[in-house]
Amino acid sequence: MTSASSEPGHAELLRTLRATLPDLWRSQPLVTGGLLLLGAAQGLMPAVTILIGKWTVDGVSGLLAGQSVNLTALAGAWAGAALLTQLTTVLTQVMQGVAADHYTLHVNQRLMRRMTELQGLDVLEDPQFHDDIEVLQGGASYRPLNLLSTLVYGLRGVAAAISVAATLLIIGWWVPLVVVAGMLPLLSRQMQFYRLGWTLFIQNTPEAREVNYLSRVALRHEYAKEVRLYGLAPHLQREALQRTRAYQDTLRAQRTRGLLALLPFEALSLLVTAGLFVFVVGQAQAGRVGAGSIVLVITALAALQGELRQLSEMISTATEPLSWFGKLHAFLSAPGGVQSPAQPRPMPTDGAITLENVSFAYRDQPPALHDLTLHIPAGQTVAIVGENGAGKTTLVKLLLRYYDPTAGRILIGDAAARTDLRDLDLNDWRAGIAAVFQDFARFEWTLRENILLGQTPDGDRLNAAVQGSGLSGVLNDSRTLDTRLGQAFGGTELSGGQWQKLATARALYRSARLLILDEPTAALDPRSEAEVFSTFAALARGRTTLLVTHRLGSVLMADRILVMKAGRLIEDGTHAELLARGGEYAELWQLQARQYGTGPAPHERDPAYP
Structure with a gap:
């Protein structure tokens, strides 16, 4: 990932451009090639118009002097050039839209493919990742169009500046050189000024993210209850206003300094152009050049100054899309932490798990x-129990290979043929796992799509998953498997418990030899929890099952209980064995039993259900 506080240099931008152009060409070669040709053709039109203007003025002067001049041909040439300019402009806009659509799709596909390749969660811990992905995601819809427009009009500007400067050769071979030399310092300073916008944008990305977050908290429904109960809205408005104004004050000060720094270079450019005008007027008075040459100098100088100004702005504006593409290339090429091996070993037939x-x-x-x-x-x-921070969920994440161990190894298979988890194909390993997480994803799709998650539909398996998870109780005349969920798309909303049943249905639908349940019933009432665990008990037969829970009543379905504390395994045994031992598990059991009042001894009742 690139640093958020560093300004890209010219060499870096050129490298990014060289890396980006082949992608742009591959996405739509014919349209892209046509656009570049049109841009170059458009760049010649200002010079043609200037020359026609000179020839017309000289023709009128000659006509007044009694010479024979075909002004009709000159008028036709001018009209033809104007028509050609209009046609190429319209055609450029149409082709640019087509090329930008294809390139935007190409870029989005590469972004999504790269996110798929980042198979672990380790990269998500990097704060810079959030800044970069915020910029990439936000710019994916328009940065390709920005870059394409910049390239087309930049090429047009280069062609126009060169061709307009070339018309001054009529006055003298040295004239274009003097004019360009007088304007180059101003051009350079203008480019620095325009690049300032991107520099400040990059440096303030975290602040911009903070303002966006404050806006989301104020507007999104998931924060609405707390925002209204605690009267947060005025506080959010004040914070957003304060942070935005601070950013704007910084930006305004930088812009003012940049504009003042341009004044000396503007004066130099004006001095050169004024001097050339005085020279041409003197040449005309001496009879060395005609009135058309004076018109040529006036129009060419104005056009050249305008073209160079636009070109400097265009080149500097290119800093933004190119810097965005620089981040894109860095993101696409950055090594991920958790990866499948180049030559994975065969998946063991035995699903035993060993941590060493x-x-x-x-x-x-x-x-x-x-x-x-x-x-x-x-x-x-196996049930895994312990207090918060004991390492239970971390163990699950290592088994899912969201992370790799810092030390030691995880082996899959029986004692005769164990394979390091890192040597197995990651997709094949995860394909054999079903999981219900406490913080499961709530996709704003249909109920059916939320269960299938892209898997091939199977009516029998789907019905079994719906029935086994208790989700059938959620369905009614107005809510079917094809009902859309989520307020963003005008869908219906589910309660926390209903969402958890839906997450359970996902796990039940998947054919898996390893079942992981990470606090799977945290949002369920005791009756629903009992129903779900009855289903889990049936589902777990023949499968390796890991149950992470705080509610010890649910561990009675386990063959074995692991007790963790501060990242260490401190107890291992059956429910009866651990109670008899009188250690950490027995203490936790008794603490939960007291929550339900006096009654049978802790080992004779389930504290999860009163």
């Missing part, structure tokens, strides 16, 4: 797991 001295720490955080050694035979149902 596994330790893990999140980015810039103390270790979440310490020297964990554990063996889970295939087909065993």
Whole structure:
């Protein structure tokens, strides 16, 4: 990832342009080639118009002097040039829209493909990732069009500046050189001024993100209850206003300094053009040039100054899309942490899981797991319990290979043929896992699409998943599997418990040999929880099942219970064995049992259900 505070230099922008042009060409070669040709043709039109103007003025002067001049041909040439300019402008706009559509689609596909390739969660911990992906996602819909427009009109500007400067050769071979030399310092300063906008945008991306976040909190429905209950709206408005004004003040000060710095170079450019005009007028008085040459100098100088100003603005404006594409290329080429091996080993037939001295720490955080050694035979149902921060969910993430261990290794298969998880094809490994997460995704699709998640539809399996998860109770005359969910698209909304049943249906629909349940019933009432765990118990038969939970009543379905604390495995056994041991598990069990008042001994009742 690129640094958010660094301004891209000219060399870096040129490298980005060289890397981007082949992509642009491949996305639509014929249209792109036609656009570039049209841009060059348009660039010649100002010079043609200037020359026609000179010839017309000289022709009128000659006519007044009694010479024979075909003014009709000159008028026709002028009209033809004007018509050609209009036609090429319209055709350029049409072709530019076509090319931009194809290129935008191409860029979006590359972005999505790259996100698919980033198979772990490690890169998501990088704060710079959020800044970069914010810029990339926000610009994907218009930056390709920006760049294409800049290239086309930049090419037109270069052709126009060269051709207009070339018309001054009529006055003298040295004239274009003097004029351009007088304007180049101003051109350079203008480019620096225009680049200022992108510099400030990049440097203030985190602040812009903060303002956008404040706006989302004020406007989005998921924050609405707290915003209204605690009267947050005025606070959010004040914060957004304060941060926006601070950014604008910085931007305004920089712009003012930049404009004042342009004044000396504007004066130099004006001095050169005024001097040339005085020279040509003197030449005309001496009879060395005609009135048309004076008109040529006036129009050519004005046109050249305008073209160079537009060109400097265009080149500097190109900083924005090119810098965006620089971030895109860096994002596309940055190595991901968790990856499938180039030559994966065959998937073991036995699904046993073995952890050997596994330790893990999140980015810039103390270790979440310490020297964990554990063996889970295939087909065993294992409950993992412990207080918050014990490392339970981290263990699940390592088994899903969202992260790789900092130390140690995870092996798959029986003792005779164990394979390091990192040597297996990641997609094949995850294809054999079904999971219900506590923070499951709530896709604003139909109920059916939320269950299938892109898998091939199977009516029998779908019906079994709906019935087994309890989701059938959510369906009625007005809500079917084809009902759209989410307010963003005018769909219906589900309660927390209904969403959790939907997430459970996803896991039930998938054919998997490893089932992971990470607090799967946190949003369910006791009756619904009992129904779901009854389904899980049936589903777990023949599968390796890991159940992460705080509610110890649900661990009774497990063959074995692992107790974790501060990233370490401190107890391992059955429910009865751990109660008899009188350790951490027994203490947690008794604490939860007290929440339901006096009654049978803790080992004789389920504290999850009163």
